[in-house]
Amino acid sequence: MAVKTHPDAGIFLDEVEFRDAALLSFVTSAIIVPAYDEIHACHGIIRAEYLLLLCLSHFDVLTAQDVSELTGRPRNSISRAVSRMVGKGYIEKRPDSYDKRQSILKITAKGFKVHKAVAAQMTHSQEAVLGGLTEKERSTLVQILRKAALAKVEDTCG
Amino acid sequence: MAVKTHPDAGIFLDEVEFRDAALLSFVTSAIIVPAYDEIHACHGIIRAEYLLLLCLSHFDVLTAQDVSELTGRPRNSISRAVSRMVGKGYIEKRPDSYDKRQSILKITAKGFKVHKAVAAQMTHSQEAVLGGLTEKERSTLVQILRKAALAKVEDTCG
DNA sequence: TTGAAAATGTTCCATTTGGAACAATACCCC
């Protein structure tokens, strides 16, 4: 193999032994990494914290265990995020009257507002990377990813 | 919104405001996270270290700056990975005779062997998640991701 | 009814990670 000047990530990815995973990782990182850098700079929150707000913005209430399962993050990461987000007033936490081991978590209006701003930043970053695809390509991409995701979820719960 | 028992990640992803990014992230994590956990357990190397080996297995020689650009990782992360992989005998490092600021990096036979083993683990993890897709779906997924990736690379290089 | 196992969340600690500052070197312009 000749020495390559200015190695090209675009070409390199196609030669990787696990090409599909490499492409997925590259495209996902291109969206997620700059988005989270900006989110951290603007809102002072980190990934686990935003994932917590995201989950709670889509469910009326959740437990920390629910969030851990939804996000795949370990319980201590969620626990730490809960403490920080309660401290910032973005979520509320109350004991579960049925099961004293767990707490009920709920997003506050203030937290929901942060979620909305962050979701806009994420959407913007997503469009910066995927915006060049046609409507059909976007829809096809979603269908294929959904199929893979559902197979994974079923595998986990089965 | 009614309280949902046992929240379902599969359904939840479709409702996220940045659905495409959420699906990409979920599928990529489903491949990458378990793979790296296994790689760390088996070979005692971490992500930046393996990314270094991966790059060097696809080019005859590279500089740390090249690897940083290919992977998107900061220079100090690559610098630390270089030190660790040299220490393990997986790569060699020699001064560049033309530019004394930089070093020439090259993978060793030992390092290449580790790369092969890790690539097999990555491929296995990739197939565990994407194996349920048809040949046509895989090929379509790659085409769409490649288009997005190339647009991103071109955007980065000017 | 009781004890063991499992579940839930917290805390501690070590590892991983990246920003910033730094030193040495290269490049460029006057």
Place this chain on the structure above:
DNA sequence: GGGGTATTGTTCCAAATGGAACATTTTCAA
């Protein structure tokens, strides 16, 4: 030829992260 800027890689330090141990509570089987 010299000075200023940029580049390359290293080191330091603080923040982020997750595994393990722990305490409390719930579940379940004997």
